Amino acid sequence: MAGYIVRRLLQAIPVLLGTTFLIYYMVFAMPGDPIVALFGDKTPPPQVLDQLRERYHLDQPFIVQYLIFLGNIFRGDLGTSFSGQPVSEILATTFPVTLRLAVIAVFFEMVFGISVGLISGLRKGGIFDASALVVSLILISLPIFVVAFVAQYIFGIQLGWFRTTVGPGAPTQDLILPALVLATISFAQIVRLTRASVIDTDTQDFVRTAASKGLSRTRIVPVHILRNSLIPVVTYLAVDFGVLMVGATVTEGIFNVPGVGRTLYQAIIRGEGPTVVSFVTVMVLIYLVVNLLVDLLYAVLDPRIRYAK
């Protein structure tokens, strides 16, 4: 197991190098001069432009720029944004917010998705199953910004149950509404996944054995059916958590959540190369770690899975 983890971590190094190189290249290859754009519709004197290009190393060839960036990263220096804030500081303030948002969203997905999926699976073909199918279909087909705007309008403006956008400091109660919105996308998937898995497990021999041993249904369902049905669901949840961690740009924008997605979006709009690359580097890192954890989770949930030494 330990050997497997070390190997996976070592594999992460070329992945990181490759992704940062690609991202850096793409930012570099973006047509147009971000320094010129800094001045809007006005044209500054060329000397001023040259000075600024020099400061951001934009006068160097691509490979030199990339090596400077890489060197700084290894020294723990992620650069500074145009507004003079160290990127590491921006990361430190935005990631905890996104983390809380992701945790709440995954919690909702889990509670609602698994319970609805379980009931649907156990009462296959019933009224509940049919309506759950329709509801999840609707949710899947709705774009997230529609759900977000409608939720904001109804619960924030009309009913006043939640603050319309996330207030200063992103208090947890303000994050509930955006988290619910985020949860709707995966809710439908989890319902389907759980349902299929429960139906499958329900027909397994060990469930029949348990029943014929005289175990009550209230014991069979949680212990024998649910537990064994959860393997694909947990995997999906973990991957989903990774996705949420790297930022939900649209939802964070609508609810003004000071998290990763909104910040990255603004950095892209402003052409702040260093901020974009540093953010994405950290995102890649998080994604790699989450993926590793998912793979390890398989073994924990299903003892049949063993990793090569």
Place this chain on the structure above:
Amino acid sequence: MKIKRFGVVAIALAAAGALTLSGCTSGDASSSAGAGDSSAVVTTNGSEPQNPLVPTNTNETGGGKILDAIFAGLIYYDASGAPVNDVAESIETDDAQNYTIKLKADQKFSNGEPVTASSFVDAWNYGALLSNEQLSSYFFESIEGFSYDEDSELTGLEVVDDTTFTVKLKQPESDFPLRLGYSAFYPLPESAFEDMEAFGENPVGNGPYMLDGEGAWKHNEKIDLVVNPDYDGPRKAANGGLDIVFYATQEAAYADLQGGNLDVLDAIPDGALSTFQDEFGDRSVTQAAAIFQSFTVPDRLAHFGGEEGKLRRAAISKAINREEITDVIFSGTRTPAHDFTSPVIDGYSEDIPGSEVLDFDADEAKKLWAEADAISPWDGTFQIAYNADGGHQAWVDAVANQLKNNLGIDASGAPYPTFAEVRTAITDRTIQTAFRTGWQADYPALFNFLGPIYATGAGSNDGDYSNPEFDALLKEGLALTDLDAANEKFQQAQEILFKDLPAIPLWYSTVNGAWSESVDNVEFGWNSVPLYYQVTKSE
């Protein structure tokens, strides 16, 4: 200039919201004015400043709004855009080239340092120095000693005593005093120069507000301002402070206004433009902005040089039905242009001789185009370049269609994916088509719409326009210390522009805003920013 970049749509200046002038309401003080509690804190929308909060290094609205609140310049602009002395006691000149500036006595920064003549002179020198790489350094270019090529002191600035300094310009510029309310001309305390980086994070000013302690700027979230008790000028705050919340989208800010979490909003999202007036009634405003939109057809394009070019430009201008586009495409949120400036500027006139060229007349347009064809027959496609990330496609396509129908030529838009890309092509002159141009005034003066864009060799003269007659009139105007007389010269200069059409005027933008029931006395300034210091808040 303050660049407004609010989300994708507003990456270009043109995206500032707008409505017709006829629907103009001024955010007039209502009967309950003065009933507000002077300790209540007003919340408003903003965006994360793109640069450290150093006055000479801020050229966009996010940071500009904050700087205007925490600094007091020599003058400020009242709601109509007229200059009023703030820190200055007097600004005097006999020849429009040499100025004597006297400050009010006993002015203080919020850290207790006195505001002296050196506070201004040192700050301007800092802003102008090449190696300091300040984004607004070009504001000092007319002061003697300024150089773009090497570090050099502004020798035209001289401290006479604690409250007096003199300014010598390279040439007479009568609108120099009008510029002094712009953020680049704010003073800096001595402590700023010790560590400008730290200062940009926790700026210390002399304005009606100050930061609410160290770290009041919560990046990407908001900035909290409290009343500066030491400020004793004409902009004394009528409320207890100002919280500027940073939004990534206008929609989120608007939802917060509807949800009661925001007091004053100075930008209405496109989706709400048709409904916000019904919803907020007399708590909303639609007001002309100092933003001029046009497109430029450079001389160097084939068929657009000399006499032929003049005829073709006039034909194009007359072939565009501005009224129809502002109504249909912008649902009345733009106003057709009648000149090269903006209606909010002192001296504006919509009846300048020659401005008929902006009136739609398809027959006349065809005739002019035919005259040009007689000189050299037209071939090819007429194209207008624009950035596709700024919401310009609709109007560019409409203009192209009108040209197609009214001139019988092939016309189309030429989209560039990003703002940076189209600006780069314009700046390095590789662009081979006409292109979208716009101008937002730095300070409320006619000259600011003319000199920097159409004077020979001017920085933003993207079309490389040059007309000695025009240059001479500008120069004459700048030498006149009487503003009305100067404006007359600038209007004559515009008559020349109407003949040459270095840019084809399209329309003016307007600003839309709304506010909550708990605030009063909301008025928007000439630059579309609310005058926060006079807002009163109940509760």
